[in-house]
Amino acid sequence: MKPHPLVKEILITKDQINKRSEELAKEISNYYADQNVRDNTVIMIGLLKGCIPFMAKFLEYFEYNCETEYMVVSSYLGGVRTQAEPKINLDLNMSVEGEHILIVEDIIDSGATLSYVKRYLEFKGAADVKIVTLLDKPEGRKVDLAPDWFGFEVQNQFLIGFGLDYQEKLRNLPYIAIADKDKLKDWEW
Ligand code: IMP
Ligand code: MG
Secondary structure, eight states: OOOOTTEEEEEEOHHHHHHHHHHHHHHHHHHHHTSOOGGGOEEEEEEETTTHHHHHHHHHHOOSOEEEEEEEEESSTTSSSOOSSOEEEEOOSSOOTTOEEEEEEEEESSSHHHHHHHHHHHHTTOSEEEEEEEEEOGGGOOSSOOOSEEEEEOOSSOEEBTTBOBTTBOTTOSSEEEEOHHHHHTOOO
16 A cells, blocks of 8 residues: 555554554553552543554553543644643543552653643542553653653654544554655645
8 A cells, every 4th residue: 555645754554553462462461460459440542633553452451450531631732733731622521539540641752741640630530640652752741751661762853653643634544654744744635
């Protein structure tokens, strides 16, 4: 299949994502098997909408008991820059008190979104909050935050595909790619 015309370069292929997701899921399942987790169940919280492809892959290989929940936290507003303060647009409808939480994210850039969500869950009484992200963009960091596990480290470039969007589109590409920024600006859908 030919890459999408807005792709400058495919950075991570579908096979690489599959393989890494399996490795992460097994490693993290083993980690929880050694912890004292309430009800022997982890509450996995996906941050919509970007988490969907990665979380689906990750879940296929995750072997520890889990419940799946979702939150919508906006930070990018469809553009290519992060706004100052993240906002919770869809909250959980369960109590996280005493729970072991695993946040599943597509990418960490400034870290603002996750640092906010992490503090929020801790404030609500979660016993433990861990983070797994498919991609980590450490050069973009504006707050002190590190994922507990990440799939791939990437450079400070605007990426699309496998959950990552440009103005809500292109999340369906089955790979992670560098976007062709010159074409993006006045692309006719
Ligand atoms: P942060 O709060 O700056 O860490 O932003 C995290 C969110 O920004 C991610 O969950 C993505 O939705 C979005 N994001 C960050 N980098 C990219 C990118 O390269 N392409 C598309 N979305 C991105
Ligand atoms: Mg996101």
